[in-house]
Amino acid sequence: MCKGIRQWCQALPFIGPALILLGVFVLYPLARNIHISFSIYDILADSITESVGFSHYQALFQNSKYLLALRNTLLYTLITVPGQMFFGLVLACLINHIKRGQTIFKVIAYLPVLTSWVIVSLIFRYIFMSGKGGLINYVLMQIGLISTPVAWLQNEWTANLVLWLFGIWKGVGWVMIIYLAALQGVSRDIYEAAQIDSANSTQIFFRITIPMVRNTTLYLLTVLTIGAFGAYIHVMMITEGAPLGTTNELMNFMYDTAFSRYDFGSAAAQSVLMGLMIFLLTLVQRKVTTETIN
Numbered sequence: 001m002c003k004g005i006r007q008w009c010q011a012l013p014f015i016g017p018a019l020i021l022l023g024v025f026v027l028y029p030l031a032r033n034i035h036i037s038f039s040i041y042d043i044l045a046d047s048i049t050e051s052v053g054f055s056h057y058q059a060l061f062q063n064s065k066y067l068l069a070l071r072n073t074l075l076y077t078l079i080t081v082p083g084q085m086f087f088g089l090v091l092a093c094l095i096n097h098i099k100r101g102q103t104i105f106k107v108i109a110y111l112p113v114l115t116s117w118v119i120v121s122l123i124f125r126y127i128f129m130s131g132k133g134g135l136i137n138y139v140l141m142q143i144g145l146i147s148t149p150v151a152w153l154q155n156e157w158t159a160n161l162v163l164w165l166f167g168i169w170k171g172v173g174w175v176m177i178i179y180l181a182a183l184q185g186v187s188r189d190i191y192e193a194a195q196i197d198s199a200n201s202t203q204i205f206f207r208i209t210i211p212m213v214r215n216t217t218l219y220l221l222t223v224l225t226i227g228a229f230g231a232y233i234h235v236m237m238i239t240e241g242a243p244l245g246t247t248n249e250l251m252n253f254m255y256d257t258a259f260s261r262y263d264f265g266s267a268a269a270q271s272v273l274m275g276l277m278i279f280l281l282t283l284v285q286r287k288v289t290t291e292t293i294n
Contacts, residue, residue: 033268033271033272034268034272035048036048036264036265036268037056037057037265037268037269037271037272038051038052038053038054038056038265038269039051039052039265040052040265041264041265041268043262043264052265056265056266056268056269057269057273059266060266060269060270060273065245065248065253066253066270068245068246068248069245069248069249069250069252069253070250072160072246072247072248072249073228073229073231073249073250075160075164076160076163076164076167076228076231076249077225077228077229079164079167079168080164080167080168080171080224080228081221081224081225081228083164083167083168083172084167084168084171084172084175084220084224085175085217085220085221085224087168087172087175087176088171088172088173088174088175088176088178088179088220089175089176089179089209089210089213091109091172091176091179092175092176092177092179092180092182092183093179093183093205093209095109095176095180096180096183096184106176106177106180109172109173109176110173110174110176110177111173112169112170112172112173113170113171113173113174117170117233117234117237118233118237120166120170120234121166121233121234121237121238122237124162124165124166124234124238125153125237125238128152128153128162128238129152129153130149130150130151130152130153130154131149132149134149134152136150136152137149137150137152153238153239153242154242154243155243156243156246156247159238159239159242159243159246159247160246160247162238162239163231163234163235163238163239163247166234166238167228167231167234170234171224171227175220175224178216178219178220179213179216179220181216182212182213182215182216183209183212183213186209186212186213190208190212191204191208194207194208214289217289218285218286218289218290221285221289222282222285222286225278225281225282225285226278226282229250229251229274229277229278230251231249231251232249232251232252232255235247235248235249235251235252236252236255241256250270250274253270254267254270254271254274255267257270
């Protein structure tokens with residue numbers, strides 16, 4: 001007992017500052033946020049005026065706009081996460097088999113990741129702009145696929161499609177780098193043995209490459225899912241929730257609730273629910289993936 005206490009005392013000077021920072025910047029804000037979610041909070045007075053129990057949570061599931069934002073977030077996650085992983089793995093495999101100029105191709109693929117979210121969001125907004133001035137409309141009209149311009153950002157599903165394309169394009173370079181690091185750790189002897197056994201490229205990809213990077217896939221699945229739930233900047237910059245809030249996602253709806261309607265109790269409840277959803281999805285992903293691997 002005394003030995004254990006003495007060891008803790010010896011370690012405390014090293015871990016103490018980290019524990020203090022964890023408590024001040026993580027644990028206390030988390031507890032405070034949960035408390036606010038059960039209350040009506042006055043930001044000007046920095047005080048809780050009334051305790052309302054689970055009213056904020058019940059109201060959210062009766063709010064059609066919140067449910068719409070939840071649907072959009074789930075769709076964004078279901079489409080962009082597999083999209084980034086698929087194209088990232090394909091790019092990584094292609095670059096891994098290139099003997100010369102790997103660095104150039106890696107830089108080109110990684111450029112979208114380095115570019116500012118605001119800048120590329122504005123570029124996408126111009127590319128999919130309504131009317132003949134939009135780049136996509138101009139190209140499609142020139143090659144004869146459409147006769148009149150498409151209002152990409154004024155229609156619910158085409159606007160969401162633009163956001164999905166943006167999400168995949170922006171993140172595929174990072175996924176490529178992670179997969180490439182995993183692939184370069186795979187011994188060439190395995191591929192050579194498969195080729196000697198007359199395995200074709202498709203068989204090698206599905207029976208060797210994918211199983212060999214399965215741990216990386218699990219990591220990417222978890223991280224990308226968390227990132228997809230936090231999507232905010234490009235939604236605000238490209239569509240601003242238009243038309244009529246049908247492209248809002250959870251982060252945008254939460255921001256509007258807090259800083260447009262000043263309903264911080266409801267916004268806090270939304271953040272708690274988002275955290276729980278991410279936690280449960282991560283657990284399910286790990287369980288399903290582990291069972292599949294085993």
